[in-house]
Amino acid sequence: MKRRTFVSGSAALAAAGFAAGFTSAARAATIKPYSWDLSPPTDTRDNFIAWGKARGEDPVFLGQRWDRFQALLKNKDIWGAATIRAFLMTPREEFASVNPAIHKRAYEHAFLDIGWGVTMSGPHLQARMTNVIDVKRGEKVLEIGTGSGVQSAYIANLTDNAYTIEIIKPLGERTRGLYDKLIDKGYTEYQHVKSKVADGYYGWEEAAPFDKIIVTCGIDHVPPPLLQQLKAGGLMVIPVGPPGAQRVLKVAKTQGADGSITTSREDIYGGKIVPFVPFTKLEGDQIVGNHNR
């Protein structure tokens, strides 16, 4: 784990030109530490807000989280009990804190600018992609494209064995710093996430194989190293297509009785185009172009 080399979250924020102090009041609060037994109510808005307040969270953001949850259900972007729990347990507002301009917009049905030319994906897309890979507790999951950190935050509520890779060094460092601050605050579930700054095209060889892989940047093919690092019986979700016009695919890898490996692909939006930030390429320590063929 490369956590020792990361600068603190506040230092990274300051380096990025953002007002590092604006979340300090919120961070003074103490959150009831994570446990797999924590079970947010799903019956009424009032019960959910009361439960979250008792954990130490902000009632205004809790109300927005509940309202977005209702929209996710209505739109059929969330369906599994474990993914519902993960959504209700995840403070998106903390991950949107990288940019003060989007902090209050964390629960909007939109992708949001987090700086460095990249975005935090919207809650509907993230819920659907998370549901599709159906993560079970204990499974090893790799995310390519840490970004704001919110996608791996959901995964940290599904398994204690998550890995995430970010190519933009200051962003990866900032998000690691944020996870560590949130762990100190009581969101101890983020101890489940190991992170590094690297080119995710090559996966995370030392930690492979993975039960599930989630790719959050767009590319025109499935990277062979990622397919190789996916277990037989595993699932990957990945946006594939030309720049700005990807389709989000569920890729299943299976092994036949004779040992042969096959893959099948299914579009999780039935053909709808979903534009993603490009899957860029590292040459030395510089990001140069992308991995499209």
Ligand SMILES: C[S@@+](CC[C@H](N)C(=O)[O-])C[C@H]1O[C@@H](n2cnc3c(N)ncnc32)[C@H](O)[C@@H]1O
């Ligand atoms: C849509 S954005 C962020 C998604 C993130 N999961 C979130 O919700 O905040 C995609 C991320 O992929 C990162 N990325 C692009 N190419 C990459 C690569 N080759 N390796 C690792 N990360 C990459 C981008 O820098 C960006 O942070």
